Amino acid sequence: MEARLPYDDFPVVFLPPYESPPAWVPPHERLYHPDYNNELTQFLPRTVVLKKPPGAQLGFNIRGGKASQLGIFISKVIPDSDAHRAGLQEGDQVLSVNDVDFQDIEHSKAVEILKTAREITMRVRYFPYSKCLPALSLLTLQHFSLGSRPPCILASLPDLCLKGCLNVVKMRKKSPNF
Structure with missing residues (x-):
């Protein structure tokens, strides 16, 4: 028979104070309620058109x-550039460029397409990867790639976040000159 420890021998653990969930907001009051935001249009795909002079x-x-296995993402937008004025922002996932699936x-193929085109029509969607997956910020993405494929399909970072599938077992160092 297993010996039992006296109750006094267990460590004392202090739990954080209970925080009540937010109050339920009836549907007819949600539009103007300060604690309710139903604005999801910023996450919908949108089209951005850029015209690039030769050598620019x-x-x-x-x-x-x-x-x-994470798709192509905008990692930096130069302030006051045409891309910035057209609405591109850090965290945008590039879905397609000139009808080519990205x-x-x-x-390297994505870079080639972007550099050689004079007029660029991009389908992008905003995805704040650093807010959803702090461990997979672009600083991490630029130095690592997935060494083994997790059981879920990693079609894009938004899918990875939404499915909650972050059981990446092995990561290998990748060249910093991405």
């Missing part, structure tokens, strides 16, 4: 690609 810079940087494309 795009005004933004990208990260990701097929090797990382959700499963090699990084």
